[in-house]
Amino acid sequence: MGTYREAISHVMLAYKGKFERDVNLKQILECLTLKKVIGTNDYQEQIEKPAEKQAEFLVRIIPNKGLDGFRALWECLKEKEPTFAKKLLESLGEQNKECEQIIRNGGAGQQQQELTE
Known part of the structure; x- marks a missing residue:
């Protein structure tokens, strides 16, 4: 099954x-900043760069931010790119079903410890 981070x-x-x-990454980066997944400095630096x-x-x-980071990304994508978010x-569920269920159910917090196990 592997770790959450690997998945x-x-x-x-x-x-x-x-x-x-296919994704407006500037919007996603802005959303991730508002959700405090990335800092303002990272946001400012990244919006000047090309999409690649x-x-x-x-x-x-995102893998370094664990389930909370992935969930925030998923929520940002759901607003702008719902088909892609799905x-x-x-x-993710194909890689780790438990990960998918945690994201869908809105929880991550306590599961963060498994990222390094």
Whole structure:
């Protein structure tokens, strides 16, 4: 089954191209800033970069933020890209069903400890 971080990392990497091509990453980065997943400095730095670099940033940062970070990303995507958000979560479920269920049920907090186990 692997760790939550591994599952999230796998999914983020698998969808990197989709993020680059089809998602307004500036909106997603702004949403993630409002949700306090990324800081204002990171946001300011990333919005100046091309989509490829923004996608690389998300692929790197979201797994490090664990379930809370992935959930925040999913919530941001649900607002702007609901079909993609659904597909992303289903792909996470293929990697780790428990991860998907935790995200769907709105909880992460206590499960964060498993990220490093």
